[in-house]
Amino acid sequence: MNVGGRHYRTIWPSGDGCVRVIDQSRLPHEFVTVDLHTLEDATRAIRTMVVRGAPLIGATAAYAVALAMREDTSDAQLERAGRELRATRPTAHNLAWALEHMRAALLEAPRAERVATAFRAVAELCELDVARCRAIGEHGLTLIRAAQAARGQRPVNVLTHCNAGWLACVDWGTALAPVYLAHEAGIPVHVWVDETRPRNQGAALTAFELGAHGVPHTVIADNLGGHLMQRGRVDLVIVGSDRTTAAGDVCNKVGTYLKALAAYDNGVPCYAALPSSTIDWSLEGGADIPIEERSPDELTHITGRSASGALATVRVVPEGSPALNLAFDVTPARLVTGLITERGVCAASAAGLRALYPERSDGDAAVRRAPASLQAR
Numbered sequence: 001m002n003v004g005g006r007h008y009r010t011i012w013p014s015g016d017g018c019v020r021v022i023d024q025s026r027l028p029h030e031f032v033t034v035d036l037h038t039l040e041d042a043t044r045a046i047r048t049m050v051v052r053g054a055p056l057i058g059a060t061a062a063y064a065v066a067l068a069m070r071e072d073t074s075d076a077q078l079e080r081a082g083r084e085l086r087a088t089r090p091t092a093h094n095l096a097w098a099l100e101h102m103r104a105a106l107l108e109a110p111r112a113e114r115v116a117t118a119f120r121a122v123a124e125l126c127e128l129d130v131a132r133c134r135a136i137g138e139h140g141l142t143l144i145r146a147a148q149a150a151r152g153q154r155p156v157n158v159l160t161h162c163n164a165g166w167l168a169c170v171d172w173g174t175a176l177a178p179v180y181l182a183h184e185a186g187i188p189v190h191v192w193v194d195e196t197r198p199r200n201q202g203a204a205l206t207a208f209e210l211g212a213h214g215v216p217h218t219v220i221a222d223n224l225g226g227h228l229m230q231r232g233r234v235d236l237v238i239v240g241s242d243r244t245t246a247a248g249d250v251c252n253k254v255g256t257y258l259k260a261l262a263a264y265d266n267g268v269p270c271y272a273a274l275p276s277s278t279i280d281w282s283l284e285g286g287a288d289i290p291i292e293e294r295s296p297d298e299l300t301h302i303t304g305r306s307a308s309g310a311l312a313t314v315r316v317v318p319e320g321s322p323a324l325n326l327a328f329d330v331t332p333a334r335l336v337t338g339l340i341t342e343r344g345v346c347a348a349s350a351a352g353l354r355a356l357y358p359e360r361s362d363g364d365a366a367v368r369r370a371p372a373s374l375q376a377r
């Protein structure tokens, strides 16, 4: 999508065998790119959230495997890369999916061809992600059109949580892809952007990318959404998903569950937009999804730009008060109006997903066949 009138993806080959990414830890204050040269660079970038968002975590992990192959093309190195990458962010299923994609491509390649094969496999994976996100956008656009038909000229108000835009993917985004297509189609659309404490992905990233692309939006405190829904000021909730179970439970950034509860209580449709790489076919119940626990510092401190222009990190919690920073929660399928996938919109249920993905009705055999070191925890 566009920044300063120029089209960007979030990740691309830099031309010298390395990988370039937008450093999301410095947005919205600075738009800078960084080069990843080694497996270790890429692993650190995922862990420290220089890159984040489930599909982009998957794409970066795939590039990390290609970088690992530049260092050493052995099977042992492939296993090591899988092990180290899998430990970076435990919740997003796209990570396991991307590692399996790379492993399948590399195990059948002779060692002398593994570097070239790896970079080809990553390029395929990235194009697939872009095509899937674009298709999600088209299917979601029908929902925004329907909302507009019911509302006349008044802008369609979409509420979103965290960042499930192009910055979370290779391009387009999941939850925001329908918004970008609606904007391009001239449909008046406005986005309520949850700030998304503690890391503020909404305030920092979603607001940045919508602003850079010229989409009207307003940042709100995480707790305002319920009130806006009660007053009829939200037409649709669209969020992303880090892991979706075969029964349609949606694990996404912490706070999504509360938005879905408020939407349910107020009769506001609540959709999760996700590429199928997010679906963990081996899980039925959301309670089995591993929830990432991050440093309490993300909660006790906050970073922003001071009046002098310098970036500053300040403490907002009393010294000595413990803080618990669980990064995701699970929204049960019964609270989700539908899933917007690259194949269309379906009910958030086992039957709904099976109808769109009949080939998966026997579960995620590919992932189950992978060695334990490459499986999602």
Ligand code: MRU
Pocket (backbone or CB within 6 Å): 052, 053, 054, 055, 161, 162, 163, 164, 165, 168, 169, 173, 174, 175, 201, 239, 240, 241, 242, 252, 253, 327
């Ligand atoms: O911790 P993050 O920033 O990686 O979390 C991102 C989200 O929760 C997104 O909503 C999710 O990845 C789905 S979007 C593409």
